[in-house]
Amino acid sequence: MPDFTLRKTMLFIEDIHHDGGPVQTPPRRRAAILALVRNPFAGRYVEDLQSAMDDLKPLGLMMTDRLIEAMGGIDGIDGYGKAGLCGEAGELEHTALWHVPGGYSMRERLGEAKAIVPSSMKVGGVGTRIDIPLGHINAAYVRSHFDAMEVGVPDGPRADELLFALAMSRGARINSRMGGLEVADVKGLDGLR
Template identity: 40%
Template sequence: MSAKIRKIVVQIDETLQEMGRPVSPSTRRAVAMAVIENPYAGQYSENLDELIAIGEELGALLGEKAVKALGIEPGQAQSYGKAAIVGESGELEHAAAILHPKLGAPLRTAVEKGAALVPSAKKRGSLGTAIDVPLGHKDAAFVRSHFDAVEARVSDAPRKGEILVAVAVTDSGRPLPRIGGLQASEIVGVDGLR
């Protein structure tokens, strides 16, 4: 692996009740995060290929860790999302290089299929900065019950020359969804929209 990883953190968010009502089965969201050295920290580079390659590696690693944390088979994953926080010696384009060109394909493999775009967010931050990882259904972007987000945060990251990369995977949509629209049971899953 070309990524110089300082730390990996995996967390589960499980909701058992909402507004005093039981959520059964519970809704679960896993976030797998890697804190990596930014090879371009403190310098401008026209070519960001090293970060693009790191993104591909982390898509597989973090996607697999999130699925494993949920204790499900890859095909049982329902939503996904990705995000990155660049330390102050980096730039937003460094996060884009990790997240966009190649991270998605191995993440889709980790969750079996994934016809829809992987929602993403990026920002610059310092130690303990939080980011909301946007979530959407992996096979159909129009499934409203799966429009959501989960917070990603590592207390000692990112340092100046680091990037925190987060991948989120769920086994369900929001707790007690009831705003209509395309239902998960109605997904065709061909165009990534419906």
């Protein structure tokens, strides 16, 4: 069993009242939680990585629970996303360890979430920032929920660390007006529409 020792977590909360147009009441909330963990695969090639995803499931659930709390509860959460950032001694594939523990933790806690959890992955040094893509939880084609939240940690990831991130949102982009599938028209059957 690999050891993903947790060094620290950080929580970011944004309440967006307006974006150059009319004020929105209540404001749109976006929040993200980040965790820095030791990368047990740093500096070496390991063929079988997939089984290590199970070891990260408790981290995914803990981060999801804290994120839901930061959002003020589950009610109204209709956007989500995840990201992984690997320090320089790792490889991009190590960030893919987050797909199941990050994505499925949010889907499990949010209940009826049908859409795939948007994801981004990257390798970078200390202070590198990453965009967490956001999309609607039940229908990938809801344009009003296409968004991203940029996050980073000043002292990570170190060369032998992984940064795992989750994000959630409540509501469409402020003053969204680009058409496409509207939230009221979501069927939520296949995760697309």
